[in-house]
Amino acid sequence: MEKRAKQSDTGIEKLNSKDATVIDAHNISKTYNPGGIPIRAIKNIHLHLSKGEFVALVGPSGSGKTTLLNMIGGLDQPDSGSILINNTDITRLSQAKLVKFRLHHIGFVFQSYNLIPVLTAQENAEFIMLLQKIKKFKRNERIDMLFQAVGLSDKKNVRPSQLSGGQQQRVAVLRALASKPQFVLADEPTANLDSEAAFNLLDIMLKLNKEEGMTYIFSTHDQRVIDRVKRVIKLVDGEVVSDKITDIL
Amino acid sequence: MTIKIAWRNIWRNKIRSLIIIVSVSSGLLAGMAVISLYEGMMRSRVRTVIETETGHIQIHQKNFLNDRMTEYYIPNPQLISDHLKNDMSVRAFSERTISEGMLSTASGVSGVSIIGILPQNEIIVSGLDQKIKEGFLIPREDINGILIGKKLSQKLKIHLGQKIILTVTDSAGNLTSSAFRLRGIYQSDNALIDEVNVYVSQQSIQAMLTLKNQIHEISVLLKSDEQMDECLRRYKIKFPDLAIDSWKSLSPETNLLVTTVDYYSFIILVILFIAISFGIMNTMMMSVLERRYETGMMMALGMGKYKIMYMIILETIFLSIISIPVIIPMALMTIQYYGEKGIDLSGMGKDMMYSFGFETTIYPVFPIEKLPSLIILLFITAIISSILPTWKSVQNSPIQALRN
Numbered sequence: 097m098e099k100r101a102k103q104s105d106t107g108i109e110k111l112n113s114k115d116a117t118v119i120d121a122h123n124i125s126k127t128y129n130p131g132g133i134p135i136r137a138i139k140n141i142h143l144h145l146s147k148g149e150f151v152a153l154v155g156p157s158g159s160g161k162t163t164l165l166n167m168i169g170g171l172d173q174p175d176s177g178s179i180l181i182n183n184t185d186i187t188r189l190s191q192a193k194l195v196k197f198r199l200h201h202i203g204f205v206f207q208s209y210n211l212i213p214v215l216t217a218q219e220n221a222e223f224i225m226l227l228q229k230i231k232k233f234k235r236n237e238r239i240d241m242l243f244q245a246v247g248l249s250d251k252k253n254v255r256p257s258q259l260s261g262g263q264q265q266r267v268a269v270l271r272a273l274a275s276k277p278q279f280v281l282a283d284e285p286t287a288n289l290d291s292e293a294a295f296n297l298l299d300i301m302l303k304l305n306k307e308e309g310m311t312y313i314f315s316t317h318d319q320r321v322i323d324r325v326k327r328v329i330k331l332v333d334g335e336v337v338s339d340k341i342t343d344i345l
Numbered sequence: 346m347t348i349k350i351a352w353r354n355i356w357r358n359k360i361r362s363l364i365i366i367v368s369v370s371s372g373l374l375a376g377m378a379v380i381s382l383y384e385g386m387m388r389s390r391v392r393t394v395i396e397t398e399t400g401h402i403q404i405h406q407k408n409f410l411n412d413r414m415t416e417y418y419i420p421n422p423q424l425i426s427d428h429l430k431n432d433m434s435v436r437a438f439s440e441r442t443i444s445e446g447m448l449s450t451a452s453g454v455s456g457v458s459i460i461g462i463l464p465q466n467e468i469i470v471s472g473l474d475q476k477i478k479e480g481f482l483i484p485r486e487d488i489n490g491i492l493i494g495k496k497l498s499q500k501l502k503i504h505l506g507q508k509i510i511l512t513v514t515d516s517a518g519n520l521t522s523s524a525f526r527l528r529g530i531y532q533s534d535n536a537l538i539d540e541v542n543v544y545v546s547q548q549s550i551q552a553m554l555t556l557k558n559q560i561h562e563i564s565v566l567l568k569s570d571e572q573m574d575e576c577l578r579r580y581k582i583k584f585p586d587l588a589i590d591s592w593k594s595l596s597p598e599t600n601l602l603v604t605t606v607d608y609y610s611f612i613i614l615v616i617l618f619i620a621i622s623f624g625i626m627n628t629m630m631m632s633v634l635e636r637r638y639e640t641g642m643m644m645a646l647g648m649g650k651y652k653i654m655y656m657i658i659l660e661t662i663f664l665s666i667i668s669i670p671v672i673i674p675m676a677l678m679t680i681q682y683y684g685e686k687g688i689d690l691s692g693m694g695k696d697m698m699y700s701f702g703f704e705t706t707i708y709p710v711f712p713i714e715k716l717p718s719l720i721i722l723l724f725i726t727a728i729i730s731s732i733l734p735t736w737k738s739v740q741n742s743p744i745q746a747l748r749n
């Protein structure tokens with residue numbers, strides 16, 4: 097796979113193209129062994145993501161999307177290969193260090209039930225920044241701006257149970273990128289949403305990708321979502337079968 | 346923020362939390378009730394012992410308590426009484442001539458301790474007049490009068506006015522008997538005493554024993570309990586040849602009771618709190634298992650294991666101590682109320698209480714100095730109850746927790 101040195105709006109000042117690399121997964125494999133029968137979930141995958149990219153991971157069920165994302169996100173370890181996130185090989189980090197690394201460098205959006213039910217939308221969005229011990233005025237500034245950007249300003253003090261599924265996912269996206277991580281990783285963030293809410297979420301992700309240069313990698317099954325994404329990586333049986341960049345818009 | 350989440354988490358399942366809060370509260374109430382009842386019983390027992398049995402301090406000839414022989418009387422009692430009269434700490438004292446003897450009536454015989462008293466002194470020192478249930482206290486000049494306990498009167502079926510023969514060994518070693526008339530029947534809080542102690546005038550027992558104004562016992566009632574240790578020390582120095590004892594050594598069973606009661610109430614508390622802790626643990630366990638996905642997600646986002654554990658411990662502690670600000674003042678007020686009014690336990694077996702030397706009305710007192718240790722005990726209970734749920738909460742890796 098050839099290296100893609102794409103320039104993002106925030107990465108321009110860095111002349112060295114290596115600095116714009118966010119994810120560099122090299123030859124990673126993962127085999128599960130449930131009940132003695134080995135399942136090769138990921139087979140020698142190389143993956144390279146530059147700052148500001150917006151990437152969809154697609155493929156049939158069981159093709160290894162979740163497994164791959166978990167490894168990139170530092171939630172799971174590959175059996176072999178290396179995963180460099182901003183030049184740190186996360187496969188060599190201890191569990192405790194990985195937790196810290198995730199906190200400071202990776203934003204997560206899960207499929208559903210992303211939010212902590214006892215916290216308000218604002219408190220949920222602040223969660224990562226609070227763990228990072230970011231000062232209150234800085235947090236407020238950032239949260240106000242983001243809630244405005246996604247049109248949820250009036251829902252800040254509402255508990256997740258009073259938000260629609262789409263609104264919850266939007267708050268989850270805000271939480272993931274509020275602390276400006278290296279990239280946001282999302283495993284089927286739209287799977288539990290109706291198509292209107294799914295498009296809405298995608299719009300917001302794209303908007304923040306443009307405005308903030310936030311890098312995204314997410315998996316999806318939804319063809320209409322796929323149609324709106326520039327770079328689409330397709331997995332089949334744990335292997336990358338295509339990695340296409342289409343010019344949309 | 347962890348505190349905020351923990352606090353809000355305990356309100357997620359209100360019914361469940363309420364059950365725990367109620368059970369902790371009832372445990373706390375029960376614990377405080379037990380402590381106060383015990384304390385009340387002990388204090389009244391000590392008061393009874395001091396005010397009706399031994400006084401604060403007793404003075405005897407060195408051998409008398411080991412061997413109640415007639416010849417072990419106190420030499421120079423005048424010296425001591427002069428000293429006591431001038432002692433500012435002394436409220437009153439009473440001199441007694443004592444002899445072991447035999448009491449016989451038409452209906453039976455019983456071994457007794459005959460105590461020769463100056464009745465007016467006993468009114469203050471041992472409250473003897475208060476204990477008379479039938480008849481009256483023998484007047485000073487009544488050399489034929491005798492008082493016996495209710496228990497003995499029942500045993501021997503004696504009635505007021507009946508003739509009673511006392512037989513003793515006099516100081517020369519001769520057996521001598523005298524006839525008395527039953528003037529009064531007393532009842533103290535201690536059945537053991539009521540069965541053996543009989544009271545006659547000092548004059549008459551001295552005559553029987555062929556003693557001249559000699560006494561065996563001086564019982565001293567002080568103005569306050571706090572002065573006892575100091576007086577004890579002073580008298581021991583002043584009268585080195587006499588035996589000076591406090592109620593603690595004269596009634597060792599009472600003293601033992603007082604010291605063991607602390608220990609018992611502690612054990613009862615521990616048992617209570619162990620029961621509570623199972624409840625708390627169970628609730629927290631359910632709550633932790635229900636939230637596996639959520640904690641997994643928090644860990645995935647970058648919240649460390651220790652923070653999660655801290656959160657669960659905090660939740661347990663909150664659940665356990667949340668009721669303290671309400672329950673403790675409430676319990677203290679209730680105890681205060683009953684402490685003044687008294688709790689009548691005669692329904693629970695007056696005879697049983699009486700035969701152990703306890704009054705049937707208990708005035709509960711909560712020893713306020715025990716409050717901190719009670720709260721600490723509750724804290725420890727909370728922390729112990731949180732161990733298993735806390736451990737369980739971080740058992741799953743984030744991907745395991747997130748898979749469902």
Ligand SMILES: Nc1ncnc2c1ncn2[C@@H]1O[C@H](COP(=O)(O)OP(=O)(O)OP(=O)(O)O)[C@@H](O)[C@H]1O
Binds near residue numbers: 129135137161
């Ligand atoms: N913990 C596990 N133990 C055993 N096998 C597993 C485990 N996790 C995943 N697998 C297997 O690995 C393969 C890839 O699974 P993965 O969940 O990554 O696929 P996916 O592309 O995310 O599928 P879907 O679209 O259904 O979410 C599958 O064959 C799956 O059965």
Ligand SMILES: [Mg+2]
Binds near residue numbers: 162
């Ligand atoms: Mg999947």
